Amino acid sequence: GRCVLLSSGSGINHMAIERSGSARRNHLLWCILLMIGLLSALPFFLLHGAQLEISSLPIHHRAQSHQKRHKQMEYINQKINNSDGVGIAPSTNNVGSRSSEAAMPHGTPIRDDISSPFCQRWSSSDAANRTLQPFDEWYTHHPNWIIINETEDMFCVEPYCEEGSKSYPCPDDRRSYLIHDFLKYYHNQFQSSCEKVHYRSMWSSGWSADFLNAQEGLIDATNNFHAPLVMSAPWHYAAVKKDSTHRTCSQADLTCYFLPYHNCGSLDDICGFTPKEFSITIDQCNGTSVERITTSKILPEVEIWTERGFYAYQFMTRKQLWLRRAIFDFKRKFRKQHGPESDCSVIHVRRGDIIMHEQHARKYYPISDYIDLIPKEKLNDPDHKILLLTDDANAVKEAHEFYPNLSWKHIDRPRHSGSSGGGGNQNPSLNP
Numbered sequence: 001g002r003c004v005l006l007s008s009g010s011g012i013n014h015m016a017i018e019r020s021g022s023a024r025r026n027h028l029l030w031c032i033l034l035m036i037g038l039l040s041a042l043p044f045f046l047l048h049g050a051q052l053e054i055s056s057l058p059i060h061h062r063a064q065s066h067q068k069r070h071k072q073m074e075y076i077n078q079k080i081n082n083s084d085g086v087g088i089a090p091s092t093n094n095v096g097s098r099s100s101e102a103a104m105p106h107g108t109p110i111r112d113d114i115s116s117p118f119c120q121r122w123s124s125s126d127a128a129n130r131t132l133q134p135f136d137e138w139y140t141h142h143p144n145w146i147i148i149n150e151t152e153d154m155f156c157v158e159p160y161c162e163e164g165s166k167s168y169p170c171p172d173d174r175r176s177y178l179i180h181d182f183l184k185y186y187h188n189q190f191q192s193s194c195e196k197v198h199y200r201s202m203w204s205s206g207w208s209a210d211f212l213n214a215q216e217g218l219i220d221a222t223n224n225f226h227a228p229l230v231m232s233a234p235w236h237y238a239a240v241k242k243d244s245t246h247r248t249c250s251q252a253d254l255t256c257y258f259l260p261y262h263n264c265g266s267l268d269d270i271c272g273f274t275p276k277e278f279s280i281t282i283d284q285c286n287g288t289s290v291e292r293i294t295t296s297k298i299l300p301e302v303e304i305w306t307e308r309g310f311y312a313y314q315f316m317t318r319k320q321l322w323l324r325r326a327i328f329d330f331k332r333k334f335r336k337q338h339g340p341e342s343d344c345s346v347i348h349v350r351r352g353d354i355i356m357h358e359q360h361a362r363k364y365y366p367i368s369d370y371i372d373l374i375p376k377e378k379l380n381d382p383d384h385k386i387l388l389l390t391d392d393a394n395a396v397k398e399a400h401e402f403y404p405n406l407s408w409k410h411i412d413r414p415r416h417s418g419s420s421g422g423g424g425n426q427n428p429s430l431n432p
Contacts, residue, residue: 102119103118103119103120103121103153103154103156104118104119104120104121105120105121106120106121106122106123106126107133107134108120108134109134109138110134110135110138112138112141115159117148117156117157117158117159118156118157119149119154119155119156119157120135120154120155120156121153121154122153122154122155122321122325123153123325124325124329126321126322126325127322127323127325127326127329128322129322130248130249130256130320130322130323131322132259132260132320133320133321133322135321136259136320136321139157139259139318140259140260140318141186141190142159143179143182143183143185143186143315143318144159144160144161144179144182144183145157145158145159145160146158146160146175146179147324150324150328152332155324160175160176160179161176161179161180177307177311178311178314181308181311181312181315182311182314182315184222185218185222185312185315186315188221188222188226188227188228189218189221189222189228189229189261189262189263190228190262190263191263192226192227192228193227194228194262194263194264194265194269194270194290195289195290195291196225196227196290196291196292196293197221197227197228197229197230197262197264197270197290197291197292197293198217198220198221198225198227198228198229198230198292198293198294198295199230199232199270199285199292199293199294200213200214200217200229200230200231200232200294201232202214202231202232202233202234202235202253204234204235204236204237204241206350207237208304210235210237211304211313211316211317212302212303212304212309213231214229214231214254214312214313214316215302215303215304215309215312215313215316216298216299216302216312217229217231218261218312218315218316219299219302219308219309219312220295220297220299225293227293228262228263228264229261229262230262230264230267230270231253231254232253232267232285233251233252233253233267234247234252234253235252235253235254235256236426237257238251238252238253238254238256238257239252240427240430240431241425241426241427242425242427245430246430246431251266251267254316257317257319257320257323258316258317258318258319258320258323259318259319259320261315261316261318264290267285269288269290270285270288270290270292271284271285271286271287271288271290272285272286272287272288273287338385343378343381343383343384343385344384344385344386344387345374345378345384345385345386345387346386346387346389347367347370347386347387347388347389347390348389348390349365349367349370349388349389349390349391349392349395350390350391351364351390351391351392351394351395351418351419352391352392352416352418352419352421352426353419353421353422353423353425353426355418355419364392364418366398367395367398367399367402367403368402371403371406374386379406382407383407384407385407385408385409386399386406386407386408386409387409387410388408388409388410389410389411390410390415391415391416391426392415392416392417392418393415393416393417394417394418396410396415413429414428414429415428416428
């Protein structure tokens with residue numbers, strides 16, 4: 001089926017995450033999984049004719065001009081018309097058809113010198129173990145290997161553009177460019193000296209705004225500073241913003257969900273202490289001899305709809321095994337409930353404190369603005385479902401009150417009403 005995604009999130013935010021709190025941790029996890037799944041599935045959507053409608057306004061120092069919007073849609077259309085995307089690849093050999101009995105047992109340490117495609121068994125219980133697994137530790141240091149198959153019992157990987165593999169010599173396609181950038185970023189992040197780092201404050205704003213900052217940092221660190229990028233913590237998708245509590249993991253940073261992206265240790269090793277508050281500045285991160293490079297320069301071509309911005313995002317969001325399995329289970333459950341050809345629209349309505357963002361303040365868009373963008377034939381289809389992601393309880397009421405005949409879906413979780421939570425307080429359940 002086709003899925004229409006309508007968004008009013010932050011920054012570029014054509015795939016921004018909904019930021020409200022959750023009554024229970026499983027509610028938080030399902031929301032995070034849904035949006036990470038949508039973001040990680042971007043190549044799939046683009047390659048299989050996904051229809052994306054974007055409604056967003058500027059945040060921070062970035063204004064999304066009409067010219068940039070045009071660039072964005074050009075890039076998306078290019079991906080739709082090109083079948084060599086960078087998502088999960090179709091198997092190029094019979095490794096994907098192996099039985100689970102031939103796969104490595106779960107948790108098997110993997111040799112560094114392995115050069116042939118292999119499979120490893122997994123199960124739904126892996127989604128509950130939110131720690132780095134032996135596969136994660138190996139995969140972190142093999143950025144040119146790609147996932148080629150995922151089933152209920154196992155997943156398989158193979159090297160890409162490596163001598164001896166079927167993709168060698170490296171073809172002139174988009175996946176080759178992705179792997180080229182992955183290797184370049186890996187070399188900078190893991191093989192550079194940690195005596196100096198490019199240190200960036202995590203904005204903790206919206207999903208795409210935060211990763212816009214990280215993408216730019218990775219590109220700047222690699223191309224200009226030749227020093228590893230290190231993002232500060234805590235991150236408000238891994239800890240409650242107002243007091244840094246309820247952490248998803250102890251570090252409360254990107255590595256709660258994604259593979260390690262540098263080899264310079266913890267913030268204790270870099271700053272001399274682990275920041276506990278969101279207001280820690282670069283000047284306060286001075287407890288060690290590590291040289292911390294900062295910049296206020298804005299780089300061009302780092303947004304997710306540009307080639308290098310997209311590849312930088314992909315590198316920073318290489319999923320840990322537990323998250324990969326959780327997303328696999330989530331998608332499988334959805335298909336069982338709605339069928340593989342289910343048709344849906346996804347609406348992201350961000351309100352909350354965006355009206356308070358001073359010079360970057362934005363209006364609240366009514367639900368009708370989104371409905372007007374959905375094709376009439378879909379609205380008239382009784383099987384067409386609309387998933388509403390929002391931080392505003394009023395948006396949920398508005399949808400059901402004014403469009404009672406549409407098939408609405410939303411995550412049942414506590415929400416503020418409009419701006420009632422105040423600035424930077426998007427979690428009424430005190431859960432990131």
